[in-house]
Amino acid sequence: MKKDTDALLHEIQYSNDVKDFILSNQKELTSYSLSEYLDKLLTEKNLSKADVINASGLNQVYAYHIFSGTKNPSRDKVLALAFALKLTPKEAQYLLNYAKAKELYIRNQRDSILIFALKQRLNIIDTNQLLAELSEPILE
Numbered sequence: 408m409k410k411d412t413d414a415l416l417h418e419i420q421y422s423n424d425v426k427d428f429i430l431s432n433q434k435e436l437t438s439y440s441l442s443e444y445l446d447k448l449l450t451e452k453n454l455s456k457a458d459v460i461n462a463s464g465l466n467q468v469y470a471y472h473i474f475s476g477t478k479n480p481s482r483d484k485v486l487a488l489a490f491a492l493k494l495t496p497k498e499a500q501y502l503l504n505y506a507k508a509k510e511l512y513i514r515n516q517r518d519s520i521l522i523f524a525l526k527q528r529l530n531i532i533d534t535n536q537l538l539a540e541l542s543e544p545i546l547e
Contacts, residue, residue, distance in 0.1 A: 409435065410432070410435050415432060415435060418432070439505055440476055440505070441473070441476065441479075441480075441485075441502075441505045441506045441507075442473070442474055442475060442476035443476075444501070444502065444505040445473070445474055445488070445502075446474070448492050448494070448498075448502070449492075452492060452493065454492065456471075456474055458491075459488065459491045459492055460474075460491070461491075462490070462491035462530065462531065463484075463487040463488050463490065463491035463531060464487055464491075464531045464532070464546075465484060465487055465488070469484075470488075473488070479506075479507075480506060481508075482503065482506070482508040482509060483546045483547060485502060485503055485506040485508050486499065486503070486521060486546055487531055487546050488502070489502050489503075489525065490524070490525070490529070490530060490531045490534055490546075491531065493528060494525060495525060495526070496511065496522045496525045496526055499511065499521075499525050516541070516543065517538065517543040517544065520534075520537060520538055520541055520543060521534070521538075521546075523537075524537060531546060534546065
């Protein structure tokens, strides 16, 4: 049975030996590249790459480079993909982690809006409209 991230965090907090933790959780520890994680999400969510790219509003060629692993996208571009993939806020945090980008921070107004929009399953257009209404930079 697969452990969730919170269970792993709890386990390591009470572990006395990191080697034992790693040994007993070897199958739980992952190290995906961004492109590998995006492919995993496409499979899990039964979405096509083309549909996600179209829904993201990103330049098509650039987005395909992200999926192939030849481009390192900005945080906003990763977030645009998160909206296109219809990720939950928690799933978006994982995607940002694999992109080596700063996670969403609830005490930041713009990030709070983005968390809300993800939770409400808004699309990229509605999210950008909400950001603009609240005088925050849109996702580009």
